[in-house]
Amino acid sequence: MTERDREPSGTPPDGGPPPPGKGLSQLKARLATARARDKRSTGGKRDTDASGIGIAVRVGIELAGTLAVGVGIGWLLDRWLGTGPWLLVVFFFLGSAAGVLNVYRAVKHIGLAPAYRRGSGEADGNENKDEGGGR
Numbered sequence: 001m002t003e004r005d006r007e008p009s010g011t012p013p014d015g016g017p018p019p020p021g022k023g024l025s026q027l028k029a030r031l032a033t034a035r036a037r038d039k040r041s042t043g044g045k046r047d048t049d050a051s052g053i054g055i056a057v058r059v060g061i062e063l064a065g066t067l068a069v070g071v072g073i074g075w076l077l078d079r080w081l082g083t084g085p086w087l088l089v090v091f092f093f094l095g096s097a098a099g100v101l102n103v104y105r106a107v108k109h110i111g112l113a114p115a116y117r118r119g120s121g122e123a124d125g126n127e128n129k130d131e132g133g134g135r
Contacts, residue, residue, distance in 0.1 A: 058106055063099040070095015 074091030078084060 055107065055110065059103050062102040062106065066099035066102060067092070067095045070098065 070091040070093075071088060073095075074088035077087040077091070081087070
């Protein structure tokens, strides 16, 4: 297909995919527009902390869930293998450790600047810098 066969929008008349470079530039422009609209509607405060009750519920559910899974696996293995309460005790402690680890991961970034939450280590607002040239 030649350039004359294409419509002014750059897409082929049969509705096929746009030329290789054109689609990506259009996508970047649409993303920039959407991000600008989002910043205007939220006032630039997209990375606010979750509410205290939300964090408490998440912590409680994760801790109870990991304990229940650990105890359930230990109990089922004990019944299947006939080992008494030993695997139940072992998996109780494994479930407890997993629950504490999940709780730690859930709360370790509370109160930090948005750049620190993303793991960039910079809180000066330059969290979108990368060494590859940009997004």
